Amino acid sequence: MTRGHRDTETRRPEETGTIFSSPRPRVSASPRLDSVLLIFIDGLGIGTRGEHNPLDGIESDLFGLFQGEEARLPFEGLAATTDVRLGVEGLPQSATGQTAILTGVNAPALIERHLHGYPSPRLKEALERHSIYKKLISAGRRVAFANAYTPRYFEKRPRFVSATTVAAESAGVRLRGLSDLARGRAVFHDFTNYFLIGQGHMVRSCTPEQAGERLARLAEDYDFTLYEHFITDILGHRQDRPSAREHILLLTRFVRAVLDASDLSRQTIIVTSDHGNIEDLSTRSHTLNPVATLVFGRGRTRIAPRVRALTDITPAIVKAL
Numbered sequence: 001m002t003r004g005h006r007d008t009e010t011r012r013p014e015e016t017g018t019i020f021s022s023p024r025p026r027v028s029a030s031p032r033l034d035s036v037l038l039i040f041i042d043g044l045g046i047g048t049r050g051e052h053n054p055l056d057g058i059e060s061d062l063f064g065l066f067q068g069e070e071a072r073l074p075f076e077g078l079a080a081t082t083d084v085r086l087g088v089e090g091l092p093q094s095a096t097g098q099t100a101i102l103t104g105v106n107a108p109a110l111i112e113r114h115l116h117g118y119p120s121p122r123l124k125e126a127l128e129r130h131s132i133y134k135k136l137i138s139a140g141r142r143v144a145f146a147n148a149y150t151p152r153y154f155e156k157r158p159r160f161v162s163a164t165t166v167a168a169e170s171a172g173v174r175l176r177g178l179s180d181l182a183r184g185r186a187v188f189h190d191f192t193n194y195f196l197i198g199q200g201h202m203v204r205s206c207t208p209e210q211a212g213e214r215l216a217r218l219a220e221d222y223d224f225t226l227y228e229h230f231i232t233d234i235l236g237h238r239q240d241r242p243s244a245r246e247h248i249l250l251l252t253r254f255v256r257a258v259l260d261a262s263d264l265s266r267q268t269i270i271v272t273s274d275h276g277n278i279e280d281l282s283t284r285s286h287t288l289n290p291v292a293t294l295v296f297g298r299g300r301t302r303i304a305p306r307v308r309a310l311t312d313i314t315p316a317i318v319k320a321l
């Protein structure tokens with residue numbers, strides 16, 4: 001897990017965030033990136049090997065990463081070991097971790113604890129003011145949220161919504177629906193549409209390969225695209241080893257298909273998570289493990305060395321775009 005850090009300068013996180021300070025750092029002279037796709041996978045940390053870890057012993061060259069071992073990623077990808085604890089006691093959780101990813105703000109420090117589930121009013125305010133969408137839109141970039149929402153969401157908006165939804169809605173980023181999905185212009189969170197079909201929606205199932213290709217095509221049309229996947233976290237809480245192993249293989253096929261379908265001389269693909277969970281099925285709860293931020297494509301050597309904590313992801317992308 002050291003490859004992504006090989007060229008890292010010893011900078012404090014707040015120094016890496018001084019994006020528009022004067023004089024500009026030399027690195028900003030390089031041409032800006034064309035397109036970044038951020039694939040957010042909930043609850044996937046870097047664990048230790050053993051029976052407790054469903055990733056140990058499965059064929060996944062993307063997610064078979066273990067503590068103390070060097071990552072060997074396909075497509076010349078770089079892996080940055082990413083701190084999720086952010087200096088705050090307790091188990092890292094979704095609302096604060098996702099807010100940190102999407103804003104660069106140290107969300108657990110802001111509210112003095114790790115918050116699970118959905119963002120609180122203070123986290124919502126941080127998302128509304130500082131989200132990656134807000135920053136990129138104000139810099140004139142085109143952005144998209146690739147996930148498809150069900151009609152139920154639009155008919156009766158739930159009282160609690162995820163950090164990704166708050167970030168998109170507050171920045172005016174259009175939420176996609178099943179008509180976008182039918183046209184290949186959105187991807188459902190489970191990417192095969194299995195859950196939608198189970199709920200009786202008239203949509204076609206697709207293979208991980210088809211879904212990955214669709215996401216890559218969509219991301220080509222924007223400067224920045226976000227896609228969120230959270231079944232990993234659900235399976236971690238269930239401590240369901242057979243399903244976890246099966247699912248990681250599907251997820252590997254999906255992300256591989258994104259990489260296969262992307263022009264990596266132009267596009268940059270980032271895969272990250274908010275906290276550990278599925279990599280340790282001996283516990284129902286999240287873990288204290290770091291997560292891996294995987295970076296592929298054109299911006300990999302610019303972005304991976306900048307990422308040491310969840311709060312570095314938004315600044316690194318904004319700087320490169």
Ligand SMILES: [Zn+2]
Pocket residue numbers: 042043093094095097233274275
């Ligand atoms: Zn989470």
